[in-house]
Amino acid sequence: MSNLVVPRRSLLVGTAALAVAPATAFATNSPDLGKPAPGFTVVDSNGKSWSLTDLKGKVVVLETTNHDCPYVRKHYNARNMQTQQREAAAKGVVWLTLASSATGEQGYVTAQQANDLTRSRDAQPAAVLLDPKSQVARAYGATVTPHMYIIDANGMLVYKGGIDSIPSADVADIPKAKQYVRIGLDEVLTGKPVTDASTRPYGCTLKYPRTST
Amino acid sequence: MSRLLAFLITALVTVLLAAPTFAQSPTTSVVQTDNVKAELLADVSTVKPGEPFWVALRQTIRPKWHTYWKNPGESGLPTEISWTLPPGAKADPIVWPTPILFEIGGITNYGFKDEATLLVRVTPPADLAGPLKLAADANWLVCEDVCIPEEGKFELTLPSGPTAMPAAPATRTLFEQARHEVPTESPWPARYGVDKTGNPTLQVDAKGLKPDTIGNVYFFPAEWGPVATMAKQAAVIDVAGIRIPLKRGDAKTPLPPLLAGTLVLTEKTGDGTVKQAFDISAKLDPTVATAAVGVTSLAGAVGSEELSLVQALFFALLGGLILNLMPCVFPVLAMKAAAFARLAGHDRAEMRRDGLAYTGGVLVSFAVMAAVVIAIRGAVGDVSWGFQFQSPVFSLLIAYLFFVIGLNLSGVFEVGSRLAGVGQGLTARGGTTGAFFTGVLAVIVATPCTAPFMAAALGFALTQPAPATVAVLLAMGLGLALPYLALALTPALQRLMPRPGAWMDRLRQFLAFPMYASAVWMIWVLTQQTGADGVLYALGGMVLIAFAIWLLRFGSQASAGTWLRRGLAAIAVLLAFAVTLKLEDSPATAASATGDAKGGVNFEGWERFSRARMAEAVAAGRPVFVDFTAAWCITCLVNERVALETPASRKAFEQAGVVKLKGDWTNRDAEISAVLKELGRAGVPVYLYWAPGAEKPKILPQVLTEAMILSELEQAKR
Numbered sequence: 001m002s003n004l005v006v007p008r009r010s011l012l013v014g015t016a017a018l019a020v021a022p023a024t025a026f027a028t029n030s031p032d033l034g035k036p037a038p039g040f041t042v043v044d045s046n047g048k049s050w051s052l053t054d055l056k057g058k059v060v061v062l063e064t065t066n067h068d069c070p071y072v073r074k075h076y077n078a079r080n081m082q083t084q085q086r087e088a089a090a091k092g093v094v095w096l097t098l099a100s101s102a103t104g105e106q107g108y109v110t111a112q113q114a115n116d117l118t119r120s121r122d123a124q125p126a127a128v129l130l131d132p133k134s135q136v137a138r139a140y141g142a143t144v145t146p147h148m149y150i151i152d153a154n155g156m157l158v159y160k161g162g163i164d165s166i167p168s169a170d171v172a173d174i175p176k177a178k179q180y181v182r183i184g185l186d187e188v189l190t191g192k193p194v195t196d197a198s199t200r201p202y203g204c205t206l207k208y209p210r211t212s213t
Numbered sequence: 214m215s216r217l218l219a220f221l222i223t224a225l226v227t228v229l230l231a232a233p234t235f236a237q238s239p240t241t242s243v244v245q246t247d248n249v250k251a252e253l254l255a256d257v258s259t260v261k262p263g264e265p266f267w268v269a270l271r272q273t274i275r276p277k278w279h280t281y282w283k284n285p286g287e288s289g290l291p292t293e294i295s296w297t298l299p300p301g302a303k304a305d306p307i308v309w310p311t312p313i314l315f316e317i318g319g320i321t322n323y324g325f326k327d328e329a330t331l332l333v334r335v336t337p338p339a340d341l342a343g344p345l346k347l348a349a350d351a352n353w354l355v356c357e358d359v360c361i362p363e364e365g366k367f368e369l370t371l372p373s374g375p376t377a378m379p380a381a382p383a384t385r386t387l388f389e390q391a392r393h394e395v396p397t398e399s400p401w402p403a404r405y406g407v408d409k410t411g412n413p414t415l416q417v418d419a420k421g422l423k424p425d426t427i428g429n430v431y432f433f434p435a436e437w438g439p440v441a442t443m444a445k446q447a448a449v450i451d452v453a454g455i456r457i458p459l460k461r462g463d464a465k466t467p468l469p470p471l472l473a474g475t476l477v478l479t480e481k482t483g484d485g486t487v488k489q490a491f492d493i494s495a496k497l498d499p500t501v502a503t504a505a506v507g508v509t510s511l512a513g514a515v516g517s518e519e520l521s522l523v524q525a526l527f528f529a530l531l532g533g534l535i536l537n538l539m540p541c542v543f544p545v546l547a548m549k550a551a552a553f554a555r556l557a558g559h560d561r562a563e564m565r566r567d568g569l570a571y572t573g574g575v576l577v578s579f580a581v582m583a584a585v586v587i588a589i590r591g592a593v594g595d596v597s598w599g600f601q602f603q604s605p606v607f608s609l610l611i612a613y614l615f616f617v618i619g620l621n622l623s624g625v626f627e628v629g630s631r632l633a634g635v636g637q638g639l640t641a642r643g644g645t646t647g648a649f650f651t652g653v654l655a656v657i658v659a660t661p662c663t664a665p666f667m668a669a670a671l672g673f674a675l676t677q678p679a680p681a682t683v684a685v686l687l688a689m690g691l692g693l694a695l696p697y698l699a700l701a702l703t704p705a706l707q708r709l710m711p712r713p714g715a716w717m718d719r720l721r722q723f724l725a726f727p728m729y730a731s732a733v734w735m736i737w738v739l740t741q742q743t744g745a746d747g748v749l750y751a752l753g754g755m756v757l758i759a760f761a762i763w764l765l766r767f768g769s770q771a772s773a774g775t776w777l778r779r780g781l782a783a784i785a786v787l788l789a790f791a792v793t794l795k796l797e798d799s800p801a802t803a804a805s806a807t808g809d810a811k812g813g814v815n816f817e818g819w820e821r822f823s824r825a826r827m828a829e830a831v832a833a834g835r836p837v838f839v840d841f842t843a844a845w846c847i848t849c850l851v852n853e854r855v856a857l858e859t860p861a862s863r864k865a866f867e868q869a870g871v872v873k874l875k876g877d878w879t880n881r882d883a884e885i886s887a888v889l890k891e892l893g894r895a896g897v898p899v900y901l902y903w904a905p906g907a908e909k910p911k912i913l914p915q916v917l918t919e920a921m922i923l924s925e926l927e928q929a930k931r
Contacts (some may be wrong), residue, residue: 030441030463070362085568102318106359143287143320160463167290169354169362198465200437204360205288 029139030160031191033197037149037157044127045114050096052155059076061088061095062149063163064142066107067117069204070169072145076121077173081146081163084182085124091189097125099179100137100145103208107145108132119149134208144203148181152188158186161199222505227425230520241384244365248275248355253347255335256388259378260371263339268304268369270331270351271390272826278357279324286442287324288362292331292353299346301338308562309473310394311490312433314444317358321444330391337373345371383893387919396475396490400850401454403493406501410461413440413468416501417455417476417493421844421879424450426481426896434495435473438464470497483889483896484915487848490673497738533692555927561704570645572694574652579690582656605739606614606793611749612735613789616755617762619728622721626762627776655693724762754789761785814844814877815853818844818863822876826883830872831903837872839901841889844879848915849898850857856917869926904928 037060041051052060059105063081065072075081097114099114101107109117114128117175131137140149140160150159164177242253270278270292281289296304310330312323318766337345352364381383396453401419408414411836415432430448434440441460448457455476472495477487566898621628732755740748761782820826822839840857842849856862866873876885878897892899892912900913902925915919 033465068359070360168293169352178743196465198463199286200463202290204289205317205320205356206320207358208320210318 002053026101031139033157033160035157037151040133040136040139042129042136044108044129045099045118046127047111048080048127050127052131052151055094055151056155057153059091059093059153059185061093061185062098062136062140062151063095064098064100064137064145064147064206065128065159066145066207067109067121068106071203072107072176074169075146075163075174076123078174079122080174080179081106082123083157084179087182088185089124089126091185093185093189095124096110097123097128098131098136098142099128100131100134100142102134103132104211105209106204107207120130129185134206137206138208142201142206144201145206146203147201147206150181150188150194152185158188159197160193160201161196162201162203165199167200167202169188184200225240231427242367242369243590244367246355246363248278249273249280249353250362251351251365251367253349253351254384254387255347255368255369255371255378256380257371257377258380259335259374259376260341261347261375261377262337263374264377265334265336266377267388268333268347269333270307270333270349271387271391272325272331272353274325274327274329274355275357276327277805278355279315279322279326280355281322281324282330283307283309283435284433284437284442285354286314286324287320289322289324290354292329292351294331294333294349294351297348297350299338299341301340302345302347303336304347304531305334305336308334308395310391311396311477314431314433316444317356319444320441323442330387330547331396332388332391341373341489343373347371356367359498369683389918393918396477396492397851397854398853399491399493400847402642403476403495404498404501405459405495407461407468407497410742412461413459413465413470413472414501415455415457415459415495416498417457418454419454419847421452422450422454422847426613428481429453429456429488430455430476430478431474433477434459434462435475438466439468439472440461440474451471454462462622465802468497471495472497478847482846482848482898482915483894487916489851513689522600526684529685529688530692530695533689534695536689536693545586547890555732564701566645567648568698570648571652571655571701572691572698574649574654575656575694576652576687576690577649578653578656579686579693580683583686585683587679605747608735608739609754609793610745611931612732612739612751613754613758615732615735615757616726619725619732620759620762622725622728625759628768652694656690674907721840727741750792753890754792757785758791761789814842814875816875816877818858819873819875822874822885824888826872827874827903830874831907834906835872836869836905837874837910838900838902839868839874839876839899841876841878841885841897841899841901842899843877846878846897852898852900852915852917856919856922862919864924866921866924871926 037052039052041049052082067073069077072081084118099107100111101109109128111130111132114130117123118125118128120136129136135164137147142145146163148159148163149157152158159181161180163181164174164179166173178196180199184196187194191202217655234589241255244251250270252273253268254270254271255266260266261677264295272292274280281318283291285291291306294307296303298304308331310325312325314321315324315326335347338610347367347369349367350360350364352366354360354362355644380388391543399417401417403415403417405413405415427450430450431446435441440463441462446459447459448455450456455478472493474493476493477486477490701801736748736751739751764778764782764785793868821838822841827837827839839848840852876888878885878889889896889899892901898915900915900917901910902913903910911925913925
């Protein structure tokens with residue numbers, strides 16, 4: 001905290017909004033279940049703007065991603081993520097993949113790269129949102145990739161946590177694990193409360209913009 | 214020529230035969246990945262069937278990279294080991310070293326840098342014949358900015374024999390170091406409670422610690438879920454122990470009956486700073502947070518290291534405002550409100566004067582308190598300033614005060630009569646003086662009611678320079694006076710006051726009950742300090758006081774009967790107060806105390822230190838070990854647990870015929886202080902060892918290990 005000189009600090013606050021107390025901000029900003037999910041308006045890899053308020057009436061899934069993260073790769077290499085994206089799409093769920101790695105960090109993608117990845121991985125999210133300042137990730141208190149969220153048709157946050165129940169990098173664990181997001185989506189779509197609504201997220205540290213530079 | 218050939222062949226064969234032994238040295242197995250060199254080691258070179266031994270997975274981590282603790286924090290994954298063992302063998306869960314906290318891009322993690330040694334206890338089968346083969350598949354996540362999952366396969370083959378043989382000294386040293394990194398079991402009980410917002414507060418009942426010697430307190434929760442991973446924790450250290458306000462974690466399950474984790478802290482000792490780590494298992498105890506709802510938020514804030522004075526003042530002001538909601542201040546406020554209602558409609562200037570005088574009274578009282586705090590700080594070390602908050606006498610007197618105020622509110626006797634004390638007498642005076650002393654009374658009454666709260670606030674104030682101490686306490690006083698002051702200065706608010714009437718009497722009588730309840734609470738506190746006898750003394754004292762009041766209610770004429778009654782009343786009151794002497798004598802009191810037996814200095818197996826006794830034993834040519842300790846010294850406690858009082862050390866002390874002397878410095882002791890000064894030490898722990906016939910004692914390090922003690926005594930034998 002040697003850089004407590006006021007102009008610099010306010011500058012940082014103004015530009016990045018995280019310089020002051022990043023970690024405590026996460027802890028407090030981790031949104032509560034059963035409360036309105038934090039709103040956002042973000043442009044996707046095809047230049048289309050997405051706003052949470054426009055999605056009222058639909059169930060939304062948020063998936064933070066970093067294609068070079070071994071845990072993201074685990075679920076894409078095993079096609080677990082793509083399969084769940086397809087299932088969700090078939091049920092009318094809007095699945096949004098969030099590329100939240102900060103510019104220059106591992107997992108940062110341009111619009112073109114994002115589209116290439118979607119093609120090469122045969123993924124089927126409704127959109128890949130570009131979040132190079134990690135603003136959406138921060139609003140949701142995301143700490144890892146993949147960090148998963150489900151928002152119900154009324155815009156309430158009903159699930160936050162991991163993709164499944166076995167925190168490991170081993171593909172072989174996927175069939176053994178409880179697929180929290182799939183189960184949660186089924187419950188939301190049948191009007192039931194989500195049983196495991198908050199689970200331990202696991203994966204790589206989300207690559208937020210550096211605070212030290 | 215053929216001889217030479219024969220020699221070469223023999224040499225080659227020898228090398229070839231020996232090669233497998235070199236390639237797979239029996240007590241270690243190494244895996245080198247991109248970012249970690251991992252090694253599986255055993256602390257024995259030969260195992261004995263059925264006898265447990267230790268293995269270690271030692272990670273040497275690439276600089277700036279990390280591996281993770283059992284609870285990795287906001288991201289990351291712990292190292293895992295899965296064992297393949299022969300039937301009947303058993304490997305226990307990993308014993309983890311104390312983690313460190315690190316942050317990457319604002320994400321907080323628990324783990325290790327540079328080096329981590331994970332210990333596992335392995336029990337070979339009792340019917341083991343031939344060598345023991347251990348195979349381990351370990352996987353770990355190692356991260357800098359990016360994370361890489363890595364793994365390694367390890368294999369150890371250990372010969373078995375009728376007795377276990379220790380590993381090579383270098384390996385043993387590694388194990389010794391690794392054990393030193395493992396948290397010790399907490400010497401204090403711990404509890405945790407939950408406030409209204411669901412946030413837990415951890416209370417470690419380490420009574421009598423010196424707040425200014427302890428820093429960098431952090432609680433690492435053992436698992437994800439109940440407690441959030443926090444970048445900073447604002448721990449408060451006071452005479453009651455260590456309190457850490459925590460944040461509720463993300464798990465939706467109810468809070469567990471036992472909250473496990475590791476508490477780390479640093480302690481300034483006479484000779485530097487020592488880091489300590491304790492395994493804590495805190496019982497869910499609803500009284501922890503409820504007793505400290507207001508306290509937690511305020512104290513948490515003021516305990517924070519980076520708190521600016523402005524913030525401290527703000528929180529102090531807020532704290533003062535909260536004091537107004539404490540039940541014991543109610544009666545004073547009621548008195549004030551009643552007086553005020555009477556004043557309503559009077560001259561506004563008079564009201565303003567009244568309000569300002571009250572504020573003045575409050576502020577002057579707080580200023581006096583600040584002066585006392587500063588004065589005590591000047592002498593700190595000689596007295597534990599928090600002593601009054603733990604003193605049963607204090608609890609008893611406060612219980613009496615509540616009781617008497619309760620009786621007054623119930624209408625048993627009237628304020629302003631000759632019975633009332635000086636303070637009340639003055640407050641009963643009309644006008645500005647009366648208002649001033651009502652302010653003083655408010656502080657006197659509010660302070661005990663909020664003893665724990667004041668302890669925390671004063672604890673903070675103590676650590677500040679004098680002007681800040683005064684400013685913080687005055688801000689608190691201003692907060693206390695503020696509602697009334699605002700009322701006095703704002704006619705619009707005054708109009709909102711209800712008219713005086715019969716309700717005032719009813720309210721007053723009603724307010725007696727919170728006072729009785731407070732008295733009951735104080736008596737309960739007293740029993741915690743003294744045991745069941747406290748109830749007898751306190752309630753007996755109350756009967757005497759009530760009796761005295763009853764006696765004095767009759768007439769005021771100077772007749773012989775009146776004098777007799779007055780005499781009796783005086784005797785009754787004296788008796789009630791004499792009870793305090795009885796309490797002071799009670800052994801449970803331990804004024805400077807320190808609290809529970811677990812935390813106190815334990816003399817079992819030790820003689821009390823005196824210079825004469827030391828000189829005598831040394832002159833007799835006996836080995837002498839001196840332990841200068843104090844109940845509030847954490848490092849001392851840890852050393853006792855891990856080095857001095859282990860079965861092996863006790864046995865070694867006994868075998869070597871060592872005279873064990875213990876100097877208790879919990880309360881300043883002139884003799885010990887003089888010895889410490891001679892040794893050039895400002896505090897404890899200090900350990901002296903006189904080898905038999907030695908002219909000078911050896912000063913051992915402040916942080917002891919069992920191995921150190923054993924080797925010291927071993928040398929003495931020779």
